[in-house]
Amino acid sequence: MATTNDLKNGIVLNLDGNLWSVVEFQHVKPGKGGAFVRTKLKNVLSGKVVDKTFNAGTKVETANVDKRDMEYLYNDGSDFVFMDGDTYDQINIPAETVGDAAKYMLENTKAVVATHDGAPLYVELPASVELVVKHTDPGLQGDRSTGGTKPAELETGAQIQVPLFINTGDKLKVDTRDGSYLGRVNS
Secondary structure, three states, X not given: OEEHHHOOOOOEEEEOOEEEEEEEEEEEOOOOOOOEEEEEEEEOOOOOEEEEEEEOOXXXXXXXXXXXXXXXXXXXXXXXXXXXXXXXXXXXXXXXXXXXXXXXXXXXXXXXXXXXOOEEEEEEOOOEEEEEEEEEOOOOOOOHHHOOEEEEEEOOOOEEEEEOOOOOXXXXXXXXXXXXXXXXXXO
16 A cells, blocks of 8 residues: 555556556645645556546555566467566466567567566567568669658568668667667668
8 A cells, every 4th residue: 555645657556456557647736725646547458548636645555566577488379478587487478468569579589577466467578679671662763862661561570661771681670669660770
């Protein structure tokens, strides 16, 4: 248990049986009436964001979320298998929990796995990953000056937009949050 005075970004609360991560919070002391805390909470499982206001000093239940560095090993049907590098424990995480991160994971990719009471909550990849272009159409001569983009398929199967000068076999740096092209990596 904690009070609203202990709130900080990233802390996970257990409200009505759901886990909510504090995205932002603000202590407000109006001229009249009691102080309160205005928060923006994100549902850990669904990703839904809501605004919630608490009276100052209200007790809130915090959830014990364990974040560990793990390594993605392989895909086992509908599950992704991760291994804890310290204990060598393996954990199966359903595809729904992995979500969009699956589009940017190769075997042996390092990730942070968050669990609550042993149940996996989400998988957090580094901000960017390096992946090879599996296929993209060649850019047309004369198109290079426009700064246009074309679709490319990465080695993980993800489709992203890349500049026209990118070729099949190029290694790219890709933003894992939105799938945007960040640059070419010289191998």
